[in-house]
Amino acid sequence: MTQMESTQFAAEQIRKAIIAGHFKPGDRLVEQQLTDMLNVSRHPVREALRLLAREGFVELKRNKGASVSAVDADSVIEVYNIRMALGKIALDHLLAEPGRLVPAELKRLEKLAENAVKFANLDSQAETVRNDLEFQQAIIDATGLQRTIRYFSELTADVRRFNQQLGVVYTDRKGDAEKYVVKLFKSLRDGDLRTAHEIWHAKFAKALERYLSLIADSESDGASRDGVQADPRRPSGRK
Structure with a gap:
């Protein structure tokens, strides 16, 4: 896959996991764990998390990384x-x-x-x-x-x-x-x-x-x- 395809793939898989409840509100999304789980490199995972943050699925905090957003x-x-x-x-x-x-x-x-x-x-x-x-x-x-x-x-x-x-x-x-x-x-x-x-x-x-x-x-x-x-x-x- 190209880097863009890898990013889209990672975002889709993480999104599905959140929707299914495998990742719950407040759960940390650790880049290394996600790269191992999805078998993609770290950069696409990082970009996928940024994409999901724009969609409202993920919250990104400086020095704290990513976590699953709660519904408000x-x-x-x-x-x-x-x-x-x-x-x-x-x-x-x-x-x-x-x-x-x-x-x-x-x-x-x-x-x-x-x-x-x-x-x-x-x-x-x-x-x-x-x-x-x-x-x-x-x-x-x-x-x-x-x-x-x-x-x-x-x-x-x-x-x-x-x-x-x-x-x-x-x-x-x-x-x-x-x-x-x-x-x-x-x-x-x-x-x-x-x-x-x-x-x-x-x-x-x-x-x-x-x-x-x-x-x-x-x-x-x-x-x-x-x-x-x-x-x-x-x-x-x-x-």
Whole structure:
């Protein structure tokens, strides 16, 4: 691999390990250990850590090295506001004129909507989460807008990290599937832009509320929840 490819490889592997919870918030990321683990030289690992720091996955401190960042309210708000805005761009583009959302893409969205209801009955929520992220990305992909697709896709890694670190439990998966996935698909199928906007906004606002509530809970009791360290600088209380 070239040095750039090695850096991208190292960043991808470290990112995946953080998302999976193998590296937890506050864990030190020692360059030598990472080079041994990934079988790449030290420079690509160092550059990978800098890249992950720009993404918010890693915190770099002078004379202390790198450590895994904890999820905080500001990061969650930023990511969800951007994804919400990108979704609005996608919906506006797709429904600007009849026929822009082609039958093949509609069929894909319909299948994902059907899966949302089916997976809601499973004991594990893992398939629900995976399918929902795929449904969101399918809407974005259908636009063909390369920047919108790229930016939205990149932020999906943040969402996976939020889920893992905050330990989100979805208590009404069937209701969420019907309200936020099936109805959104139908509004796209019917070319109803106003309803699509309303559902997209409500869907992301609900997700944001869930995350912020978990962060507030972990801070209010002064303890960590699923690896999230309490931050005494933030006010306590449920949002």
